[in-house]
Amino acid sequence: MILEVKNIHKDFVIERGILKREAGSVRALDGVSFRVEEFSSLGIAGESGSGKTTLAKIILKLMPPTSGEIIFDRAQVVNFRKDVQIIFQNPYNSLSPKMRIFDILTEPLIIHKIAPKNLLKDKVMDLLRFVGLDESVLDRLPIEFSGGQRQRICIARALASEPKLIVLDEPISSLDLTIQAQMLDLFLELKTKLKLTYIFISHNLAVVKHIADRVLIMQNGRIVEEGKAVDIFRAPQNPYTVALLNAAKS
Amino acid sequence: MRNKLLFTGLIIILFFSIIAILAPLISPYNPSEIDADSLLVPPSPRHLLGTDSLGRDILSRMIYGARISLSIGFIAVGIALAIGLVLGALAGFYGGLIDALIMRFVDIMLCFPTFFLILAVVAILEPSIFNIMVIIGLTSWMGTARLVRAEILSLKEREFIQAEIAIGASDFRIITRHLIPNALGPVLVSAILGIAGAILLESGLSFLGLGVQPPTASWGNILIEAKSTLGVAWWITIFPGLAILITILGFNLIAEGLKEKLG
Numbered sequence: 163m164i165l166e167v168k169n170i171h172k173d174f175v176i177e178r179g180i181l182k183r184e185a186g187s188v189r190a191l192d193g194v195s196f197r198v199e200e201f202s203s204l205g206i207a208g209e210s211g212s213g214k215t216t217l218a219k220i221i222l223k224l225m226p227p228t229s230g231e232i233i234f235d236r237a238q239v240v241n242f243r244k245d246v247q248i249i250f251q252n253p254y255n256s257l258s259p260k261m262r263i264f265d266i267l268t269e270p271l272i273i274h275k276i277a278p279k280n281l282l283k284d285k286v287m288d289l290l291r292f293v294g295l296d297e298s299v300l301d302r303l304p305i306e307f308s309g310g311q312r313q314r315i316c317i318a319r320a321l322a323s324e325p326k327l328i329v330l331d332e333p334i335s336s337l338d339l340t341i342q343a344q345m346l347d348l349f350l351e352l353k354t355k356l357k358l359t360y361i362f363i364s365h366n367l368a369v370v371k372h373i374a375d376r377v378l379i380m381q382n383g384r385i386v387e388e389g390k391a392v393d394i395f396r397a398p399q400n401p402y403t404v405a406l407l408n409a410a411k412s
Numbered sequence: 413m414r415n416k417l418l419f420t421g422l423i424i425i426l427f428f429s430i431i432a433i434l435a436p437l438i439s440p441y442n443p444s445e446i447d448a449d450s451l452l453v454p455p456s457p458r459h460l461l462g463t464d465s466l467g468r469d470i471l472s473r474m475i476y477g478a479r480i481s482l483s484i485g486f487i488a489v490g491i492a493l494a495i496g497l498v499l500g501a502l503a504g505f506y507g508g509l510i511d512a513l514i515m516r517f518v519d520i521m522l523c524f525p526t527f528f529l530i531l532a533v534v535a536i537l538e539p540s541i542f543n544i545m546v547i548i549g550l551t552s553w554m555g556t557a558r559l560v561r562a563e564i565l566s567l568k569e570r571e572f573i574q575a576e577i578a579i580g581a582s583d584f585r586i587i588t589r590h591l592i593p594n595a596l597g598p599v600l601v602s603a604i605l606g607i608a609g610a611i612l613l614e615s616g617l618s619f620l621g622l623g624v625q626p627p628t629a630s631w632g633n634i635l636i637e638a639k640s641t642l643g644v645a646w647w648i649t650i651f652p653g654l655a656i657l658i659t660i661l662g663f664n665l666i667a668e669g670l671k672e673k674l675g
Contacts, residue, residue: 219574222578224574224577224578241580243578243579243580244580246578247578247579248574248575248578250571250574250575251571252571255570255571255572256571256572256575257572257575258572258576258589258590258594259572259594260593260594261589261590269576269579269581269585270579270580273579273580273581273582273585274580316575319575319579320579322579323579323580
């Protein structure tokens with residue numbers, strides 16, 4: 163087990179007026195608990211607003227939970243910011259617009275002292291090869307690339323720190339259909355090659371089926387069904403899961 | 413050149429900057445040289461823009477004055493920009509108590525009528541060129557701070573900043589390498605308008621006798637002379653006034669052009 167999520171709650175407070183009086187709150191996560199095994203890939207599915215992205219941000223410590231605990235296995239996650247990475251949904255928004263690709267990719271290498279200065283370029287080339295890009299991208303700016311290429315750059319950046327666990331938050335839903343399939347294959351290939359653990363978040367169960375061994379189904383901030391991917395797709399127990407499956411088929 | 417505003421503004425400012433830099437080479441007379449034989453001479457081939465009541469050449473005084481006026485503008489805004497960027501970035505990035513403290517300090521500073529604050533400070537300290545640059549800088553950073561804060565508040569929520577946090581970038585790295593470079597566009601526009609403001613402020617101060625002190629010439633203090641001789645020597649008023657007007661116009665054109673260019 164690499165990660166245990168224990169009874170996470172998250173409330174967003176709504177403030178009103180100039181005195182910021184609490185006018186109520188919205189419960190985004192309501193007692194979410196699960197475990198992630200090493201080298202596995204956990205799929206999290208649910209409609210928009212079910213709390214998937216909030217959960218991803220809390221796991222990455224980009225947002226504090228209202229209550230609950232996120233426990234990483236100390237033996238595997240030694241340096242949290244190095245060993246746990248995230249890939250966001252929107253690659254158009256995920257790269258610093260004024261930086262060249264080379265600088266974007268060397269940042270994690272420099273921050274975590276992964277490669278000495280004279281080997282930075284070699285290391286960046288390795289990363290680009292992993293994600294199927296070549297040297298020609300190095301001096302260009304993010305704006306010069308398509309969505310699929312940008313997402314590949316985001317993946318390369320996430321891989322740069324040699325992480326063990328990667329949270330993929332709807333990583334393909336803003337891409338063209340033809341590119342979606344390529345990206346899924348890339349994720350599977352990288353997972354075996356680099357011995358990664360995935361948490362794969364998507365609203366599309368067909369995509370989750372392709373990549374996950376275990377699946378969580380979320381609705382309104384709760385887990386409504388959990389189990390092995392094969393079981394859930396063969397015999398879903400919860401009516402909400404059935405509805406999601408039907409939506410994915412059509 | 414598609415952006416006519418920017419181009420025209422740049423030409424104007426470049427023209428005055430070159431004059432200021434080359435002052436000792438192109439100035440026909442020593443700007444402080446008193447010539448008792450040619451008091452209040454109207455514009456003529458010997459004195460292109462005439463002389464003042466002490467017989468000093470107005471053109472030469474204006475050429476040297478450009479140095480003082482422009483450098484006060486640039487340096488004062490440089491100081492304001494530095495303070496505004498740092499405080500605005502800290503307030504926007506950290507939020508909470510730090511934000512509240514910095515922004516209330518901004519509010520307090522904005523409550524003072526700047527001009528009278530400067531007058532009071534100059535009255536206590538001596539009105540040297542250095543003091544004036546620093547005081548104008550210290551009293552005109554609030555707009556920049558607010559602008560930077562607003563930019564950073566919106567940039568902070570963008571995913572590329574979240575991604576930077578996720579790869580373990582330090583706050584310093586995120587602020588200096590990712591937030592400030594992306595917030596700089598609108599800040600630059602307001603800084604250029606700020607230069608125009610600083611030059612006007614200096615002229616006003618000098619006109620009141622609390623700015624740059626004679627015999628050093630600045631566009632503002634040439635006008636002090638003009639006040640007492642307005643009826644007999646129109647040239648002392650018109651030419652420095654025009655120089656100020658055109659320079660301010662130049663900076664405003666650059667700012668407007670940049671705004672257009674940055675969208």
